[in-house]
Amino acid sequence: MTQSTIPAIAPSEITSKTVFDQRRRFLKHAGGLSAALMTAPLWAAEKLAFTSTASYGLTDALTPRKDVTHYNNFYEFGTDKEAPSRRAGSLKTRPWTIAVEGEVHKPQVFDIDQLLKLAPIEERVYRLRCVEAWSMVIPWLGYPLAALLKQAQPTGSAKYVEFVSLHDMEQMPGQRSPVLQWPYREGLRLDEAMHPLALLTFGLYGELLPNQNGAPVRMVLPWKYGFKSAKSIVKIRLLKEQPVSSWMQAGPSEYGFYANVNPEVDHPRWSQAKERRIGEFLKRPTLPFNGYAEQVSSLYAGMDLKHYF
Numbered sequence: 052m053t054q055s056t057i058p059a060i061a062p063s064e065i066t067s068k069t070v071f072d073q074r075r076r077f078l079k080h081a082g083g084l085s086a087a088l089m090t091a092p093l094w095a096a097e098k099l100a101f102t103s104t105a106s107y108g109l110t111d112a113l114t115p116r117k118d119v120t121h122y123n124n125f126y127e128f129g130t131d132k133e134a135p136s137r138r139a140g141s142l143k144t145r146p147w148t149i150a151v152e153g154e155v156h157k158p159q160v161f162d163i164d165q166l167l168k169l170a171p172i173e174e175r176v177y178r179l180r181c182v183e184a185w186s187m188v189i190p191w192l193g194y195p196l197a198a199l200l201k202q203a204q205p206t207g208s209a210k211y212v213e214f215v216s217l218h219d220m221e222q223m224p225g226q227r228s229p230v231l232q233w234p235y236r237e238g239l240r241l242d243e244a245m246h247p248l249a250l251l252t253f254g255l256y257g258e259l260l261p262n263q264n265g266a267p268v269r270m271v272l273p274w275k276y277g278f279k280s281a282k283s284i285v286k287i288r289l290l291k292e293q294p295v296s297s298w299m300q301a302g303p304s305e306y307g308f309y310a311n312v313n314p315e316v317d318h319p320r321w322s323q324a325k326e327r328r329i330g331e332f333l334k335r336p337t338l339p340f341n342g343y344a345e346q347v348s349s350l351y352a353g354m355d356l357k358h359y360f
Contacts, residue, residue: 106176114187127223135263144267153288154209170198177273192254209289212244214281238294274343307360312341
């Protein structure tokens, strides 16, 4: 299994002034947080303590929090971008569990508090690039998915990982629409899932994930289009065979299994060569692997990325 190693980068080279200032503001208010978390479940706090701020060479200005939380793709609450922020209040994120099962030696069920304590939470500034050619820059809070998968000990037969989101039409009224076959499902190769950039995510901007952003736990895969980053996850399955994801099932000619950001492979209905950063007027060139080629391109050595889109 191939896994890229992220080189150490001096903080002065990776942390933009915007991120640095934001982190300082957060830390001013975090002094009493650690003590509070010792006497209450971690999810009971409005904010999350984190260990570091890393942008992996990204110096772009952050997308305003209001845009991040009010312009969302989350079809479980509706197909227009503003619907999730209006309708996601119906989602109950406590209690919440994730089952890890399938090709593992130790299948387990984790509640959200166990997940929050499983590994140190980091703040990572990642781009989110959506297939509709818009993008954001967001300070996510989480830790590598590998920390969770290692707890379950994948068997030698495990080749793929499938994510299954909550299916509950009362909490997620958009699921009454047949736009997709519910529940929402996504998948990765196991080596992709074990890559250190694959982030199991619990928060953004120093706080717990808002419902409309995939609370209480989601994936963030910064080198892939946004639909790969499954939200409100309740089950993780390790499989021998490649799973069929929801968007592959809905439109196999438009949505492939890999969904790596690739300016040379257009969506059948629009170009992917340029993108518009939310909050900006002009478009900018789309970067291969969304700018993370140095870290992840070795995962796809020898593959025809126009065929395996």
